[in-house]
Amino acid sequence: MKVTNKVFSNLFLASENDRAENFGIDFTISSFIALIIIYFTYSDVKIAFLTYFVVRFIYYFFFEIIFSRTPGKFETLTLVVNSEGNKPSIFKLLIRNITRFISVLSGVSDNERAIHDSISNTFVIKDKTLKKIAYFIFTVFLFIYLLSIVIEYFSKEYQINSKSTIDISIIITVIACISILYKWIKNYF
Numbered sequence: 381m382k383v384t385n386k387v388f389s390n391l392f393l394a395s396e397n398d399r400a401e402n403f404g405i406d407f408t409i410s411s412f413i414a415l416i417i418i419y420f421t422y423s424d425v426k427i428a429f430l431t432y433f434v435v436r437f438i439y440y441f442f443f444e445i446i447f448s449r450t451p452g453k454f455e456t457l458t459l460v461v462n463s464e465g466n467k468p469s470i471f472k473l474l475i476r477n478i479t480r481f482i483s484v485l486s487g488v489s490d491n492e493r494a495i496h497d498s499i500s501n502t503f504v505i506k507d508k509t510l511k512k513i514a515y516f517i518f519t520v521f522l523f524i525y526l527l528s529i530v531i532e533y534f535s536k537e538y539q540i541n542s543k544s545t546i547d548i549s550i551i552i553t554v555i556a557c558i559s560i561l562y563k564w565i566k567n568y569f
Contacts, residue, residue: 394504398456399494402504405452409522410439416529433481441477445470451522459507468502476500 394402414435418428443450448460448467460476462468468476476496483496497503 392506393493394456394458394506398458398506399504401456402450402452402458405455406440406450409451410436413439413526416526420533437477437480440480441473444468444473444477453504457507458504461503461505463501463503465505468500472500472502476502 411432414432417435418431421431422428440450444460447454449458453459460468460473462472476499479496479499483494493503
């Protein structure tokens, strides 16, 4: 996929680097969530394999339906749109996210879009109106959610009472939020 902005000159397409960064961030987060779920629900290799892909599909579909972007797209300030530059329909997003898993061959495409973009007639564009604060907020909430899963598991495993669990959660969350906020302020101000 070579993005030249010549084929689709009416849209400011995301660069190849943006797309690669989107993939890296979203693959890491969605795989991590899937592996946590598999760890707690493992019963069979086939079910685990299916669970991995279902969780990753839900991750992408959920974020693109609600925000038109995934956490990776928040970070790169990119957005999924239809050919008119508007939010794609649910059907287009469904097709986009089902075909995403065959899109590993997109590097051989030469029409400025990945295979799942072409099949669903969607585009990933640069959106300079976005601010990276959204990524910061999302990161904090994702961290809190994942932390709650881990702490709940350990509290059950080691029979820690719920008050201690809540205290530990609050302390770790406050420390994480302060460090993330410090990093964000340092990088963007």
